[in-house]
Amino acid sequence: MGLFDRFKSALSKTRDKVASGLGLLGLRKKIDESVLAELEHTLLAADVGPAMTAKMLEDVRGAWTGGEIQETTDIVPFLKRKVASNWPAEDRELKMAPSGPSVLLIAGINGSGKTTSVAKLARRLQSQGKKVILGACDTFRAAAIEQLSVWAKRCDVPLVRHKDGADPGAVAYEACDAAVSRGLDVVLIDTAGRLHTQDNLMRELGKIQRVVNKRIPGAPHEVLLVLDATIGQNAIRQAEMFRTHVNVTGIILAKLDGSAKGGVVVGIREMLGVPVKFIGVGEGLDDLEPFDPAAFVDALFATG
Amino acid sequence: MFEALSDRFNTFFNRLRGRGRITEANITEVMKEVRTALLEADVHVEVADRFIENVVTKAIGAEVMNTLHPEQVMVKIVHDELVQLMGPVDSRIPFVSSPPTIILMAGLQGSGKTTTCAKLARYCQGKGKKPLLVAADLKRPAAIDQLEILGQQLGVPVHAERDHQNPVRVCRNGVEQARKILADVVILDTAGRLAIDEELMQEVAKVAQTVQPHQIYLVIDAMTGHDAVNTAKSFNERLELDGVILTKFDSDTRGGAVLSVKQISGKPIKFIGVGEKLDRLEEFHPDRIAGRILGMGDIVSLVEKAQSAQSAAEAAELQRKMEKGQLTLDDFIGQMDKMLKGSSMKELLKMIPGMGRMMGEMDLGIDDADIRRMRAIVESMTPRERKDPRIIDGSRRRRIARGSGAAPDDVSGLVKQFLQARDVTKAMAGMSMRDRMRSLTQFANTAAAGGKIGKIKESTTKKAFRHQRDRRKDRKRRSR
Numbered sequence: 001m002g003l004f005d006r007f008k009s010a011l012s013k014t015r016d017k018v019a020s021g022l023g024l025l026g027l028r029k030k031i032d033e034s035v036l037a038e039l040e041h042t043l044l045a046a047d048v049g050p051a052m053t054a055k056m057l058e059d060v061r062g063a064w065t066g067g068e069i070q071e072t073t074d075i076v077p078f079l080k081r082k083v084a085s086n087w088p089a090e091d092r093e094l095k096m097a098p099s100g101p102s103v104l105l106i107a108g109i110n111g112s113g114k115t116t117s118v119a120k121l122a123r124r125l126q127s128q129g130k131k132v133i134l135g136a137c138d139t140f141r142a143a144a145i146e147q148l149s150v151w152a153k154r155c156d157v158p159l160v161r162h163k164d165g166a167d168p169g170a171v172a173y174e175a176c177d178a179a180v181s182r183g184l185d186v187v188l189i190d191t192a193g194r195l196h197t198q199d200n201l202m203r204e205l206g207k208i209q210r211v212v213n214k215r216i217p218g219a220p221h222e223v224l225l226v227l228d229a230t231i232g233q234n235a236i237r238q239a240e241m242f243r244t245h246v247n248v249t250g251i252i253l254a255k256l257d258g259s260a261k262g263g264v265v266v267g268i269r270e271m272l273g274v275p276v277k278f279i280g281v282g283e284g285l286d287d288l289e290p291f292d293p294a295a296f297v298d299a300l301f302a303t304g
Numbered sequence: 305m306f307e308a309l310s311d312r313f314n315t316f317f318n319r320l321r322g323r324g325r326i327t328e329a330n331i332t333e334v335m336k337e338v339r340t341a342l343l344e345a346d347v348h349v350e351v352a353d354r355f356i357e358n359v360v361t362k363a364i365g366a367e368v369m370n371t372l373h374p375e376q377v378m379v380k381i382v383h384d385e386l387v388q389l390m391g392p393v394d395s396r397i398p399f400v401s402s403p404p405t406i407i408l409m410a411g412l413q414g415s416g417k418t419t420t421c422a423k424l425a426r427y428c429q430g431k432g433k434k435p436l437l438v439a440a441d442l443k444r445p446a447a448i449d450q451l452e453i454l455g456q457q458l459g460v461p462v463h464a465e466r467d468h469q470n471p472v473r474v475c476r477n478g479v480e481q482a483r484k485i486l487a488d489v490v491i492l493d494t495a496g497r498l499a500i501d502e503e504l505m506q507e508v509a510k511v512a513q514t515v516q517p518h519q520i521y522l523v524i525d526a527m528t529g530h531d532a533v534n535t536a537k538s539f540n541e542r543l544e545l546d547g548v549i550l551t552k553f554d555s556d557t558r559g560g561a562v563l564s565v566k567q568i569s570g571k572p573i574k575f576i577g578v579g580e581k582l583d584r585l586e587e588f589h590p591d592r593i594a595g596r597i598l599g600m601g602d603i604v605s606l607v608e609k610a611q612s613a614q615s616a617a618e619a620a621e622l623q624r625k626m627e628k629g630q631l632t633l634d635d636f637i638g639q640m641d642k643m644l645k646g647s648s649m650k651e652l653l654k655m656i657p658g659m660g661r662m663m664g665e666m667d668l669g670i671d672d673a674d675i676r677r678m679r680a681i682v683e684s685m686t687p688r689e690r691k692d693p694r695i696i697d698g699s700r701r702r703r704i705a706r707g708s709g710a711a712p713d714d715v716s717g718l719v720k721q722f723l724q725a726r727d728v729t730k731a732m733a734g735m736s737m738r739d740r741m742r743s744l745t746q747f748a749n750t751a752a753a754g755g756k757i758g759k760i761k762e763s764t765t766k767k768a769f770r771h772q773r774d775r776r777k778d779r780k781r782r783s784r
Contacts, residue, residue, distance in 0.1 A: 041349055044343060044530070045349055047529035049343070049344065050340050050343040050344050109527075110414075113413070143449035143453060147445045147446035150446060151445060195552065196555075197555055228414060228525070228527075230412065230525070230531040231525075231527050232528060233344055233346050233529065234529075234555065255413065255498075258412065258498040258499065259538075260528075260529070260531035261531075264529065283443070
């Protein structure tokens with residue numbers, strides 16, 4: 001199955017549920033206030049959030065009164081153009097070190113899907129011919145190291161691990177060390193889930209970043225925040241708080257294969273400038289796709 | 305949790321307070337802002353709209369405009385409406401008369417099922433029941449290991465089968481195993497699944513058919529947005545849920561899911577997970593949560609917490625000591641430890657009525673590190689000094705300071721504060737519960753005005769680093 005097909009089939013899980021797709025917005029009729037009210041409702045229900053929803057409504061209203069769009073069927077394509085222009089393609093590339101190993105730090109709150117995303121990223125980078133090593137820095141949650149080592153075995157990539165309760169900074173350092181001495185391309189660091197309100201744990205994350213930077217100058221080259229697509233407006237807070245401790249460069253939007261829309265990332269891009277790089281669309285190792293803004297907007301309006 | 309909502313409601317009530325008369329028009333206008341606050345808190349848009357409508361209708365019906373204190377009437381209306389949204393709920397587990405009581409846990413991936421299973425087992429232990437955990441999550445790598453480790457920590461047996469991939473079989477055998485070992489409760493930890501994953505939903509439905517659980521709980525992450533209700537709805541269609549357990553309640557989520565779940569799915573929240581430790585599962589009480597949202601504090605939970613922290617005998621002994629003013633520093637530190645037990649000082653103080661609102665503006669400055677420091681000081685004292693700290697003179701103070709790595713001033717600060725507290729408790733010991741509550745609130749109010757609570761910090765941490773003269777000035781100001 002081609003890349004595009006996989007993406008489509010994942011999204012269609014959501015879309016299949018709707019025979020016709022867009023509800024009122026899919027019917028061809030003249031835009032009026034009731035249509036805008038429906039649009040507001042749809043955006044709010046997709047977790048776009050009140051502030052972003054108001055802004056998008058304003059855009060649509062402006063285009064409508066300005067005569068740019070007239071019919072309900074114009075709304076989605078209009079918003080698609082609008083949103084896509086906010087998400088340039090270079091947003092979605094992974095930044096790599098010009099030479100030597102690149103370090104990707106994966107962070108997020110508990111249960112957002114970090115460990116699985118690390119495994120998927122490993123598989124993806126590996127299939128691009130990169131030599132990958134994993135660092136099991138979640139030394140806190142029971143059996144987290146085992147979970148990652150199962151994935152490492154399935155992907156056939158090396159894993160640096162210490163005992164439960166070990167210092168995550170030390171594990172990260174050793175992983176970088178191993179990558180340098182073995183001449184590997186990418187170090188993927190899985191960290192423990194932490195709520196952004198736990199200041200001590202957030203500082204620990206900052207420490208991992210510093211330790212990594214000490215071993216490989218310029219690292220980490222990417223700090224990816226894993227967000228659960230089911231999350232609501234709290235995601236903005238999360239991104240903000242993580243950003244005060246580590247240099248968050250992108251988002252992996254996990255669990256987008258459910259009925260959740262993850263509309264909050266629109267606001268995160270707008271307010272914080274952090275782009276979405278990948279989306280998780282299933283439990284398999286290959287279920288990680290580059291983010292596609294147009295398809296994302298389509299999915300926002302699929303009533304599910 | 306809830307700070308944002310609390311703030312918004314408070315500005316709303318304050319604004320009502322400012323005006324002598326209130327018209328329907330300006331209630332509606334202010335309620336529009338409340339709606340935005342609700343939406344920002346991830347309350348489902350339908351629930352938010354209905355809530356606003358109900359409050360406005362009731363406000364008009366209650367003739368809020370003509371009363372002298374319209375804001376008080378409004379507080380009551382909003383409070384009742386919030387309780388209405390979330391309740392009613394009986395958060396106890398109905399244990400069956402012929403054990404084992406079978407509990408099936410379901411939910412999305414990453415919602416916190418496995419941890420919650422362990423917490424629930426621990427909760428059952430607290431009720432004098434003997435639980436068995438069944439590891440039926442055969443999907444996520446190492447999920448079985450995780451449950452086994454948690455089981456070990458609690459001393460709860462775990463039933464696991466590693467040689468096949470059939471959760472129905474694991475659950476059936478697990479229940480049989482429970483009968484064999486005479487367990488009172490079986491908790492089935494199933495794999496995380498999406499509500500739209502037909503295959504997996506059929507699987508969990510089949511588990512339910514086979515083992516016929518007495519209770520089915522859905523585990524939902526409190527941070528979930530609009531999808532929370534979709535999830536609850538679709539799981540309910542397949543499983544006939546008995547309730548919802550909301551996890552990660554300790555995050556700073558604004559808690560929309562709390563308000564929406566019952567309305568949209570018809571299923572009440574039974575428990576909330578409030579921390580990573582295994583004893584951090586609380587029963588859900590709508591009226592208390594409503595109180596917290598409105599910044600009214602949650603004194604009932606506070607008292608319960610204090611009660612569950614010590615046995616009746618301990619409490620009686622403490623009461624006796626308090627009345628006689630014989631409290632020792634050991635008791636003091638011991639109480640602090642017990643009350644905190646995993647939660648932070650800040651969390652605890654927020655439950656005191658009136659405190660919640662003030663917490664935002666002032667930095668209380670007592671963090672858990674301070675408490676550790678206080679403990680270090682006490683532990684550097686001899687038993688006699690702990691019993692009667694008044695004997696501590698300059699030489700003893702220097703010794704204690706050296707032993708605990710604190711400044712001598714910190715030692716005297718702690719002692720002074722302890723003696724004060726002992727006087728307060730002595731006075732309080734004779735009071736009725738009601739009076740105690742009142743003086744506690746008073747205490748909170750003076751504290752907020754820059755009084756006693758601030759002092760704790762002065763005397764334990766920052767002070768050591770400050771200039772001598774500043775300290776003298778402080779002392780003068782305080783004694784005034």
